[in-house]
Amino acid sequence: MGLTGVVETQTEIKSDGDLFHETFGSKLHHMRHAASEHVQNIELHEGDWGTPGSIILWHYNLGGKALTAKEVIEFVDEPNKHIGFKVFEGNIMNYYKSFKIDVKVVPQGDTTIIKWKIEYEKLNEDVPDPNHYLDFAIDVTKAIESYHLTNA
Template identity: 45%
Template sequence: MASADKFHEIFWCRPHHISNVCPAKIQKVHLHEGEWGTSGSVIQWHYNIDGNDHVAKEIVEAIDEENKSVTFKVIEGDLMKEYKSFRIIVQAIPKGDATYVHWTLEYEKLNKDVLAPIKILGFVVHVSEDIDDHLVQA
């Protein structure tokens, strides 16, 4: 299991490396504004779920080094077709020799017919596993 510090660092400072870690899931990560590792930066993700390509442009809303969390607010892309707002918080929590990765998806649906983002949740779990495997080998 990778350390919480290493896991947090990849989302905080090096999200563009995630496309190298799990290229079948995340094809590209581009910096549109700001600098890697800083709040207020704008990042665009190109990802694939169930064989379908998607795009999400996000603002790095908050970086909490002490609690090892990063908050991303989606501002454009495919998620905005179904949700009024969508925020993703990823936190790496050290527990002895283990690391727990806590994902929080905060969203508001455009209407009651929109499904909960269960596929997104499954996707981030698999991305976490790929990142952990990569960091353990590094």
Template identity: 35%
Template sequence: MGLKGKLIASIEVKCGGHLIHDIFHTNAHHVPTISRAFNRFEIHEGEIIKIGSIISWNYNDGGQNKFTKQIIEDIDPHKKSIRWKIIGGDVLEMYNSFTIAVACEPQWVTWTIEYEKKTEDTSEPLIELGIILDLNKDIEGHLVKN
């Protein structure tokens, strides 16, 4: 049927992947001041950033305000990785499940999106991947500048 899929994108970074991991692991609340697309971060349950914490983001997708609510499923400080599962928001209108993971190496950041479409006609989440890669570029630019 082809309803499940996975998108993986690796991007080279000048600032060091560990710094990008640190932003998401301990300073996610700064993302709205760094990013052009993400404009709000909120913790609903738990704390920055612990497994089981429930967080949300407001972001701009082509001029439309969007919302995503996520639970932190996994954090590996040694591998510099974090995995978020979407539990609410706009993305779940088109997908039954949606998980985002980031793994940071010294010069590379790899983003993985795993998803299950609601219908065969649903497109792959290339727009969502683009938003994430733009976010990565915004964070890198901020870290290199500072």
């Protein structure tokens, strides 16, 4: 088993894919309302919401623990509704040397597929693959979907 890897998942939502993409781009600060059970706060430390190079600090709950992650927006591909983040500080970095997250919105007729990908490098062989972060991503996706359907 190697130290580097990629894990992926996807889920289908019935809420508007454009709204979902917007939530992870220019309206990321709304996350604490849309997914409050999972995300307590998001702070913009540098740049502008939804802009490559911007630095964001997440305060989130995973497995009953309050955690933080500081990340930079690496890219925003508006036409393809695809956003990439690179975590560089926080609890994740206690286990991983590198940790990148991509979220992509793929319209599928009346529904939308949300694709999540995590590329990582573990600090050592004892560190598990970050599958629990994929579970977290699905939970956040479903919370955002519910928020958008309820507030539409």
